Amino acid sequence: MNKQELISYTAEKTGFSKKDTESTLNAAIEVITKALEENEKVQLVGFGSFEVKQRAARIGRNPKTKEAIDIPASQMPVFKPSKALKDSLNP
Secondary structure (H helix, E strand, C coil), X not given: CCHHHHHHHHHHHHCCCHHHHHHHHHHXXXXXXXXXXXXXXXXXXXXXXXXXXXXXXXXXXXXXCCCEEEECCEEEEEEEECHHHHHHHCC
16 A cells, blocks of 8 residues: 555545645654654554664665675664554454
8 A cells, every 4th residue: 555545545434625634644654753853752652653763873784796885873763563553464
């Protein structure tokens, strides 16, 4: 399911217009992104949580040349599903 399909399905399910649904979805994504940029954890009870994990700097290898490459430290967004979501997928 892509974003437009999600918008259409949600609009149909809620009775709101597609335009209003798209604005709401975009705002939610923007708020979650902003919170993650500020290193805040976002928890959606019954769905899961979004947070930022730190990845340490490391040395990788170019598979073609076997040359060592320095990979800098970075921040990675991660999603951890809730128990309720996992249970719904594995009845």
